[in-house]
Amino acid sequence: MEFEFVCGCCGAECVAFAERGGFWNNRFYLDTFWCWNCGEENTTPPGPWTPAYED
Ligand SMILES: [Zn+2]
Numbered sequence: 001m002e003f004e005f006v007c008g009c010c011g012a013e014c015v016a017f018a019e020r021g022g023f024w025n026n027r028f029y030l031d032t033f034w035c036w037n038c039g040e041e042n043t044t045p046p047g048p049w050t051p052a053y054e055d
Contacts, residue, residue, distance in 0.1 A: 002052035005033055005044060012037035015052045016044075 005014050016033035020026075030044050 001028060003028070003030070003049040004052050005042065005049070007035040007037060007040060008042050009035060009040035010038040014042070018044075018049070 001020060002015050002017050005016055006012070007014055012035055014033055014035050014037075016030060018028035018030035021029055028047075028049070032041050032043055034041055
């Protein structure tokens with residue numbers, strides 16, 4: 001599932017894919033994402049995250 005994150009360096013909105021996992025398969029795992037705009041590697045913030053789209 002993809003989530004929206006805001007780059008802490010330049011403020012651009014980034015979309016990153018997080019793996020689903022955990023006992024109930026309802027947790028998402030993503031440690032870092034790369035900003036498409038400035039190339040900075042960001043640590044994902046604490047949840048809840050914003051889904052990139054509804055499905
Ligand atoms: Zn950036």
